[in-house]
Amino acid sequence: MAFDTEQEPGMTESVAPETRGFRLNHCMLRIKDPERALAFYSQVFGMRLLRRLDFPELEFSLYFLARLEDGKTPPEDESQRTEWTFNQEGILELTHNWGTEKQADFSYHDGNSEPQGFGHICFSVPDLDVAVRWLDDNQVPFVKRPDEGGLKDVAFVTDPDGYWIEVIEPARLSGMGRR
Structure with a gap:
C-alpha cells in the first residue's frame, strides 16, 4: 500500500470529496512600512510582487508576493492577474494599514x-x-x-x-x- 498521510488523533480517516480543489493560497502578515518590507522580501528572499490591491475606503493595502518558479509568469491584465494570484500556492500577503509607517512607536506583535x-x-x-x-x-x-x-x-x-x-x-x- 502506498503512503497516503501520517495519522494522528483528530485526523479524519479520509478526505471529504467536498474539499476537492481546496489548497492553502496565502498567509498574511501585517506590516508597518510597505517600502521597507517589500525591499526586504524582494532583495533578501527573491520574492516578486504579483498584485497590489488598495482599499481607500478602509485605508489599507494588500501586497501579494511569491517566489515564482522560472518560466512561470502572471498574466499582464490586472483582473486576470488578480484571479491568477488567488489560484496559486505559497503566497505571502503583506497588509499595510495606512499611516502606521509615520508612527514612531508603532509595532505589531511578532507572536513569539x-x-x-x-x-x-x-x-x-x-x-x-x-x-x-x-x-x-x-x-x-x-x-x-x-x-x-x-x-x-x-x-x-x-x-x-x-x-x-x-x-x-x-x-x-x-x-x-x-x-
Whole structure:
C-alpha cells in the first residue's frame, strides 16, 4: 500500500470529496512600512510582487508576493492577474494599514514574545550554508543559527517587522523528529 498521510488523533480517516480543489493560497502578515518590507522580501528572499490591491475606503493595502518558479509568469491584465494570484500556492500577503509607517512607536506583535501565538513563516533553500552567508551579507538579524540550540540545521531570522522566518534545507532534515 502506498503512503497516503501520517495519522494522528483528530485526523479524519479520509478526505471529504467536498474539499476537492481546496489548497492553502496565502498567509498574511501585517506590516508597518510597505517600502521597507517589500525591499526586504524582494532583495533578501527573491520574492516578486504579483498584485497590489488598495482599499481607500478602509485605508489599507494588500501586497501579494511569491517566489515564482522560472518560466512561470502572471498574466499582464490586472483582473486576470488578480484571479491568477488567488489560484496559486505559497503566497505571502503583506497588509499595510495606512499611516502606521509615520508612527514612531508603532509595532505589531511578532507572536513569539509573550503572550505567544503566531510563530513563523518558512523558506526552504537548496543550500543552507550559502543561504546563511547571503543572510549575513544582507545584515539580516538571526534569532538562531543552524549550529545553535538543540535543533540543528534550522535557522531563524527576523524581517523588518520582527516576524520570525525559518530557513531550512530539506535534504538536511530527513532524520528530524523521529520517534
